[in-house]
Amino acid sequence: xxxxxxxxxxxxxxxxxxxxxxALPVLWLAVAYLGSLAVMLISSFWSVDSFTGNIVHSFAFxxxxxxxxxxxxxxxxxxxxxxxxxxTVIDGLLAIPxxxxxxxxxxxxxxxxxxxxxxxxxxxxxxVKTYAWRSMFADGGVISWIxxxxxxxxxxxxxxxxxxxxxxxxxxxxxxxIYAGMDRLPNTLLEAxxxxxxxxxxxxxxxxxxxxxxxxxxxxxxxxxxxxxxYIVVKIVGGTTQLVANVIADNVGTAGNLPFAAAMALLxxxxxxxxxxxxxxxxxxxxx
Amino acid sequence: MYLSRRAKLLLASLTxxxxxxxxxxxxxxxxxxxxxxxxxxxxxxxxxTVWWGRxxxxxxxxxxxxxxxxxxxxxxxxALVLGTCIAFAVSRYSFYGKNTLSLxxxxxIALPGIIxxxxxxxxxxxxxxxxxxxxxxxxxxxxxxxxxIVVVYNNVLARLRRMGQSLEEASQDLGxxxxxxxxxxxxxxxxxxxxxxxxxxxxxxxxxxxxTTFTAGPGTETLPQWIFNNLFxxxxxxxxxxxxxxxIVLFIFxxxxxxxxxxxxxxxxxx
Numbered sequence: 001x002x003x004x005x006x007x008x009x010x011x012x013x014x015x016x017x018x019x020x021x022x023a024l025p026v027l028w029l030a031v032a033y034l035g036s037l038a039v040m041l042i043s044s045f046w047s048v049d050s051f052t053g054n055i056v057h058s059f060a061f062x063x064x065x066x067x068x069x070x071x072x073x074x075x076x077x078x079x080x081x082x083x084x085x086x087x088t089v090i091d092g093l094l095a096i097p098x099x100x101x102x103x104x105x106x107x108x109x110x111x112x113x114x115x116x117x118x119x120x121x122x123x124x125x126x127x128v129k130t131y132a133w134r135s136m137f138a139d140g141g142v143i144s145w146i147x148x149x150x151x152x153x154x155x156x157x158x159x160x161x162x163x164x165x166x167x168x169x170x171x172x173x174x175x176x177x178i179y180a181g182m183d184r185l186p187n188t189l190l191e192a193x194x195x196x197x198x199x200x201x202x203x204x205x206x207x208x209x210x211x212x213x214x215x216x217x218x219x220x221x222x223x224x225x226x227x228x229x230x231y232i233v234v235k236i237v238g239g240t241t242q243l244v245a246n247v248i249a250d251n252v253g254t255a256g257n258l259p260f261a262a263a264m265a266l267l268x269x270x271x272x273x274x275x276x277x278x279x280x281x282x283x284x285x286x287x288x
Numbered sequence: 289m290y291l292s293r294r295a296k297l298l299l300a301s302l303t304x305x306x307x308x309x310x311x312x313x314x315x316x317x318x319x320x321x322x323x324x325x326x327x328x329x330x331x332x333x334x335x336x337t338v339w340w341g342r343x344x345x346x347x348x349x350x351x352x353x354x355x356x357x358x359x360x361x362x363x364x365x366x367a368l369v370l371g372t373c374i375a376f377a378v379s380r381y382s383f384y385g386k387n388t389l390s391l392x393x394x395x396x397i398a399l400p401g402i403i404x405x406x407x408x409x410x411x412x413x414x415x416x417x418x419x420x421x422x423x424x425x426x427x428x429x430x431x432x433x434x435x436x437i438v439v440v441y442n443n444v445l446a447r448l449r450r451m452g453q454s455l456e457e458a459s460q461d462l463g464x465x466x467x468x469x470x471x472x473x474x475x476x477x478x479x480x481x482x483x484x485x486x487x488x489x490x491x492x493x494x495x496x497x498x499x500t501t502f503t504a505g506p507g508t509e510t511l512p513q514w515i516f517n518n519l520f521x522x523x524x525x526x527x528x529x530x531x532x533x534x535x536i537v538l539f540i541f542x543x544x545x546x547x548x549x550x551x552x553x554x555x556x557x558x559x
Contacts (some may be wrong), residue, residue, distance in 0.1 A: 007465040018381035021373045022389075025437070028370055029392050033434055036407040043410055094306050101299040105291065114303070121310050124539050125495045127512045128532040131519060132313035135320060135330075142316055145330050168309070200291050229400020232497060236519060245402050252406050252502060262410070265403055272399075 044263035048256070055259060063263035073247075077267055080244040083163050084227040088220045090167040091174040095219065099179040100208070104190070115179065122172040130236050133165040137237055157239035165237050166227045173226070174219035181215025182208070217279045225272040244268055314536055321529040339526040349531060352514035358425065359500075359510060360493040363432035367489045368482060370433070371440025379448040396435040401498030404435065409502040423505035431503035432496060436489035443485035447478050491539060511535075 010017055045059045067073045102114050121129070136142045137157055144154035155161055185208065193203040231245035238246075244267055251261035291299075316330075321339060323332035344350060371393075377383070378390055396404050408431050412423055455477070459469040497512035504513070515531060518524040 003467070004465070007467060010466055014381065018377055018383050021377040021381070022383070025370045025374045025377075026389070028434070029389075029395075029437070032411070033396060033404075033407075034392070036411040037403075039414065040403075040407040040410050094302075094309075097299050097302040098306055101303040105296055105299055114307075117307055118310070120540055121314060123491065124314060125512070125532070125535045127495070127497055127515050128317065128535050129313065131515065131528065131532055132317045134519070135316050136313055140330060142312075142330055168313070171306075171310070200295055225398070225400065229402055231402060232516070236516075245400065248402055248406065249501075252409065258406070258410060258413075261406055265406060268400055269403060 040262045040265065043259050044266060046259040048259060053256060063260050066260070067263060067267075073264075076242050076244055076247060079159070079242075080228060080268075081271060083159070083166065083243065084224045086163050087166045087170060087227040088174075088223040090163070091171050091223045092216060092220065094167075094171060095174040095178050096212075096216075098175055099182045099212075100204075103179060103182040103185075104187070118172055118175050126169065127232070129169055130165060130233050133161065133168065133237050137161045157237050159238070159241050161237040161239075162234050162241060162243070165233050166230060167223075169233070170223040170226050173222035174216075177215040177218040178212055181212040185211050221276065221279065224275055225268075228268045228271060317529060318533045318536065321526075321533040323526070323529070326523065326526060339530045342527065343530050343534075348509065348514055348518075349511075349527065352509050352511045355425070355509060356494050356511040359428050359432055360490045362426075362429035363436050363493040364486050364489045366429070366433035367436035367440045368486055371437045371485060371489075372444050372478075372482065374437070375441050375444035375448055379445055380453070393438045393441050397438050401435075401496070402502070404431070405499045405502030408434070408499070412503065423503060423508075425505065425508050427503045427505065428500055428508060428510070431499040432493040435496075435499065436492055439488045439492060440482070440485035443481045443488070444478055447481035451477050495539070 010020075043055075044063055045061070047056050047058070047060055047062050048054070049056050098118070102111055102118075106114060134141075134157075137154060138144075139154075139156065141154065144156075147154055189207055189211075190203055193207050194200075198206065229245055231243065231249045234241055234243045234246050244264065248261045248264045251257045251264065319332060320330075322335040322337060324334055324336040324338050325332065374389065374393060378386060408427075409423075412427050416422065455473055456469050459473045460466075464472065495512060497510075497516060500510050500513060504510070509517070511531070515528060518528050
C-alpha cells in the first residue's frame, strides 16, 4: 500500500518529518516576513523623486539627514518617548496596588472574579475603547460635564488625553505580569518580615518590590513599546498633536513618501530594541 | 504581611477606583447608544432604541462586517495551519535555529503594528506593481495571518507540553501508523487548544486596524476601518455608538468561550 510506504519512510526519517512541519512556516515568517522587514530597512536609504513621485532606488542618507537636521522631528521623537514613559509610570502606579490587593488581601474565592473583571476589557475592541475616551474628553463630554460644577474645563483633545487613553488601553498588560509575580511570592516571606518587626511599608520596599521588579519590567516592555508604536489613539483623542507613529503613518498615506516613513520607523524600532537591551539583565525577558 | 485596616481599605479603594476607570468609559459608550439625540450631548435627556433600529439601514456597516468576517476566517485558517506546524516542530523535534524561530513567531505582534504594516506594504508594492496588480482583500488576510500565528502557536504549544508523548508512543506501540496516531490520538487531545487558539486569532484579526490600513486595497473596508472612518463624522456618531456597544458585547463572548476551551488559564494570546 502506498500510504504505508509513505508512513514507514516518515517513521524512519525524523528529520524529514521536522522539515515537512517547518517548510511552510519558515517560508512565511523567515523569508516573507523577515524579508519584508529587511526591505523596509533598506528602503529607508531610498528617496522619492519630488518631480515624478516615484521611488528612487539609490543609496543615500538624505532621509536621515532630514530627520536629524530638522528640529521638528527631534521634538516629536522626544515627545513620543516622553508619552511612552508617562504611560508606563501611570500604569505601574495603578497596577501595583491592584495586584497587591488581589493576591495578598482578597480572599482566594474572590480572586478569579476580580482578575476576570480586569481581563475582560483587555479583549474589548481596541478601537471602541479609544472611541470611548473620545466621548469622555469631547467638548461637552463626560469629563467637562463632571468638572463644570467646579468651574473647571476638561483638558479637551491633546497630549494629556492621548497619555490617559494609552495608559487605559495598556493597563491590563501591566497588571497581569505584576499579579503573576505577586502571586508567586510566598506569603511566608511576608509573614517572616512582619515577625522580624518590619512595618508594612518596609516589607513592601525591601521584600515585595525587589521580588516583583522583573514583573514590573516585563509589563513596562508592553506599555512602553505599544505606546511608542501607536498612531490611532493620537489621531482620535490627540487633536493636532504629532507623535512618531503618526508621522510615519502620514508619510505612508497622504505624503506617499515610503522611504522617509521607513527611516522614521527606525526610531521606535531602535528605541524598543535599546529598551530591551537595557532591561535584559533584570531577568524580565525570561518570562516570555 | 500584616496590613492595618486602613492600609487594606486604601488598597481596596484604589482597586475599585481603577476598576471604575476601566469600566466607566465603556458604560458611557453603551449608554450613549441609547441616546436619541443626534448631536452628541451628555448626559442623555432620554433613552430610546431608535439608533439600534437604524443599524442595518446605515451605509456600509454590514459590508464592513462581512469583510471583517472574511478576513478573520482566512487569517485564522492560515494561522491554525502554520501555528500548529511550528508548535509541533518546536515541542517534538530539535533543529537548528529553534530558539530563533520561537522568537520570530512573537515578532509580528511584539513590533508595533505600523512597522509590520509598512514592511508588508513595501513588499506587496515591490511584487504587485510590476504585475499591475493592486492591494486587495487577500493582502489583508496575509498581514493578519502573520500576527495571528503566535496565538495559535502559544495555545497548541502549551497543550503539547502538558500532555507529553506517552499516549502517542502507546498508540504506535499498539501498531497504529503515524497518520492513525495523529487522527485518533493526537488530534482529539489538541482539538480544544485549536478551538481556543482559533477563536483568539479570529478576535485579534476582527479588531485589528493598523496592519489592515497598510495592507488593504482601495475597495476593502473592515469593521474597525469603518468605525475609524465614521468616527469623525458628527452625523454618524449615533450609529458608531451602536456598533461600538455591539462590539463590546460581541468581543467578550468569544474570549469567554476560548477561556473555557483552553483551561490553560492566562490571558490567552494577548500576553
